[in-house]
Amino acid sequence: MLTNIHKICKMFMLVNSSLPSLPIVFVSNEFTSFYRYARDDVYLKNARLHFMMGPSTRKKLLSEVKHTMASSNENTLSHILYTKDGIPIPTQIGLLRIKEPDENNKDCYFVMTFDPFKKKHWEPGPGEKDPEEELECELGEKNFIAPILKFKDNVIGNEGQSFRRNFFQTLLQLFLSNKLLADSTFRLTWDWVILLLNIWATFSVPLQVSFNRKIYFSVPLDVATDIFLPSGHSLNFRTTYVNPDGLVIADNRKMAEHYLMGWFALDLVTALPWQIGQFSNPPEFLDCLCNAMVQAIQVLRMLKVVMNMDGYTRNGPILLTFTITYFFFLGHLIACGWFILGRIQYENGVAGWITYHLQMNNYQITADVIYEDELQRDFYSAALYFIMTIFTTVGFGNISPWNVQEQIFCVVTMLVSAFSYAIIFGSATSIIMRMGAHQSRFLDQQHDLELYAAVNKFPLALRNRMEDYFYYYWYNSKGIENSKMMERWPRSLQEDTSLFLHRVLFAEWPVFNETSTGCRRALSLQIQRNGFTPGDYIAHKDDCVDCVYFLVRGHVKIKINGNLIGILGKGDTFGEKWWPTTVTGKANADIQAMTYVEIETLTHDSLREIFIKFPDYWEVWEKKLEVTYELTDTADKSSIFKNLPED
Secondary structure, X not given: OXXXXXXXXXXXXXXXXXXXXXXXXXXXXXXXXXXXXXXXXXXXXXXXXXXXXOOOOOOHXXXXXXXXXXHOOEEEEEEEEEOOOOOEEEEEEEEEEEEOOOOOOOOOEEEEEEEEOOOOOOOOOOOOOXXXXXXXXXXXXXXXXXXXXXXXXXXXXXXXXXXHHHHHHHHHHHHHOOOEOOOOHHHHHHHHHHHHHHHHHHHHHXXXXXXXXXXXXXXXXXXXXXXXXXXOHHHHOOEOEEOOOXXXXXXXXXXXXXXXXXXXXXHHHHHOOHHHHHHOOOOHHHHHHHHHHHXXXXXXXXXXXXXXXXXXXXXXXXHHHHHHHHHHHXXXXXXXXXXXXXXXXXXXXXXXXXXXXXXXXXXXXXXXXXXXXXXHHHHHHHHHHHHHHHHOOOOOOOOOOOOHHHHHHHHHHHHHHHHHHHHHHHHHXXXXXXXXXXXXXXXXXXXXXXXXXXXXXXXXXXXXHHHHHXXXXXXXXXXXXXXXXXXXXXHHHHXXXXXXXXXXXXXXXXXXXXXXXXXXXXXXHHOEEEEEOOOOEXXXXXXXXXXXXXXXXXXXXXXXXXXXXXXXXXXXXXXXXXXXXXXXXXXXXXXXXXXXXXXXXXXXXXXXXXXXXXXXXXXXXXXXXXXXXXOOOOOOOHHHHOOOOOO
């Protein structure tokens, strides 16, 4: 529900209108950022927006909000609201009932949306001034509001842009930018396209050399490849790279130097349009030169593909596909060599496998039969068939060597094929086993869970929750536990890994990112991440609260006596602002996950250890920790359930 509302309007509040005090149970980050309120300044406050009223705000705001939530389903109000700094903002407020009470849930919810700098038409009543005129007066006196008005489109965002405009703006920004991340989607897609074109070149080069472009040859495709591949070389000058120290280098000069000292020379040679010379009717010696250069260029491209193959083979199924492709291309290359050997011997009048193949298929043996176009595919398929029977250790014998040269060629091929068969199919077997081992471990744990639930005869609802958490845990961790993975690592590596795993927490919470480096590294080892599925309880009422909770993903709801009083989202903190000298308190509400939730927790025992090692962290903890909801607050919250005073 909150996600759908956020797609429609970024600035909104959720109000529980079934409670008499109309508490605000959720507020979006965009609202708090724009109006400069902290979340605890808004959370559980009255939805009539007392805290946002100022000299130019009409008093009817109180009664209009109360009347709408009591007797209507929707309304649009126009008022001047004030930021926390006292800046007046003309705002259109939308109120919409999004949930009616029913038999299962008596809660009723209103969503309040805020559209700054937009007002519907309003006519002042008797004795009232036009708030627009008052606002202009105040704006003249408060010059510091001008930047907000000037850049309001950047603050609020333009939701009316079409997909086509956004698409072309993205492309324009891409080509005008002075750097391109090596792992960006565009760069990775481009590299895969280049790889496929190079694979075609790897397949066609041996055929063109062996059969003089009589089979599997496409001039338009080769010309398109020669034009398309060089067009991407300019991207290499502004593509980031990782230096030997593991740093991502984005400096324009260093990126250009890195490319110039790397593959630039090879790319420059391959970018020259040698193939265009074939269409200008050159002299015979120039035609031969162009053909030789084209073939050499394509061989160089094959070399670059082999040298850069590691970047494409990190995924198991892709690595398996490339392994089989290696096997085929090796056989393809040797089959072309087998045909060249047979053709040379046939031209010299030596009986070989081609002679035997023509006799077995009742072809007329003439001097020019070896060059006939219709027989080229037949020769290639026969050569490839023979080589693959050697590679796979089958060897039917219907094609065999007839002379010494062919026998030596076959002996060398057998040696190559023996090593290739062992290495390639050994690698393929290992890849398949790794893929199968991961799936087998998942099935074993799934079977153990089903057996555990059946033996203990858990109710269906509890069993479903177990299965839901199992699938959620496996999806996010693949069955790998961080503690077991890092238990034998040195402490410095554990700290670096933990800092990365908890990077969201250390980047967005001032209580962590404004402390010393040593303290952050020590804290990273003490923080634990926990996942919860929808419906799971993080804390029950009267539970001992022995840790502080930091919500990094998802939404949780706070309930007192079954009534929803608040919704917390990413960036919120709940628990208690604990001190070592205080007694652990009891939870005053139920905390339940609404979506899939990830929460970082810091236990009181771990915090006590940090305070002992880093006494200066006491002051940071006291000043910078902002608890959105005090779970152990003993203050009376019965006022939430009392009626509002009359206006």
